[in-house]
Amino acid sequence: EAGVTQSPTHLIKTRGQQATLRCSPISGHTSVYWYQQALGLGLQFLLWYDEGEERNRGNFPPRFSGRQFPNYSSELNVNALELEDSALYLCASSLDRAHYNEQFFGPGTRLTVL
Amino acid sequence: AQSVSQHNHHVILSEAASLELGCNYSYGGTVNLFWYVQYPGQHLQLLLKYFSGDPLVKGIKGFEAEFIKSKFSFNLRKPSVQWSDTAEYFCAVNALKGGGFKTIFGAGTRLFVKA
Numbered sequence: 001e002a003g004v005t006q007s008p009t010h011l012i013k014t015r016g017q018q019a020t021l022r023c024s025p026i027s028g029h030t031s032v033y034w035y036q037q038a039l040g041l042g043l044q045f046l047l048w049y050d051e052g053e054e055r056n057r058g059n060f061p062p063r064f065s066g067r068q069f070p071n072y073s074s075e076l077n078v079n080a081l082e083l084e085d086s087a088l089y090l091c092a093s094s095l096d097r098a099h100y101n102e103q104f105f106g107p108g109t110r111l112t113v114l
Numbered sequence: 115a116q117s118v119s120q121h122n123h124h125v126i127l128s129e130a131a132s133l134e135l136g137c138n139y140s141y142g143g144t145v146n147l148f149w150y151v152q153y154p155g156q157h158l159q160l161l162l163k164y165f166s167g168d169p170l171v172k173g174i175k176g177f178e179a180e181f182i183k184s185k186f187s188f189n190l191r192k193p194s195v196q197w198s199d200t201a202e203y204f205c206a207v208n209a210l211k212g213g214g215f216k217t218i219f220g221a222g223t224r225l226f227v228k229a
Contacts, residue, residue: 003157004157056215100146100163100165100166102148
């Protein structure tokens, strides 16, 4: 069974540009979560999608947005990139939106903003 | 605001030593608790979780954790570590509110086990 996949593996952008990160959940999973892992800061919760709807978002500015498609894959968009957006962005999926489900993580996208 | 604290950022142990990693959270409502592990070069994966019932939960590879509600803690333990336990360990909390929840991770603890 294929795990959570993310693309691209690495992304290099300059300040002010926009970045689009993609995630495909495990087959059969409806919930997708996005996290930012900046150096030394652990995982910061960004967004949670389930069944195509945004269910919750973390304390990030509106220039961080995303969506979930009918096939449950998801996109994270970061507009007006700033240097401090440089981080590893992790996507996770879970079976559904039950609160006790474990999350399965992808390998991440390393975003570098120059 | 909800938060999760992992008290040790780096731990170095010799093989066969006992391990206890601390995790405390700040949230007064209902929680589900998780420990995830990231081995070198691998993805984050679940070690164990608690959502109800016996507060002492057992996970993979001989790990266990105890939920002490009065102390808002969910410490991870292993009686005898192995070199292969070298990894980064993350405590996570699902804070339930209004039919939904938010997942909050601790900053992680890097464990190095000397052979």
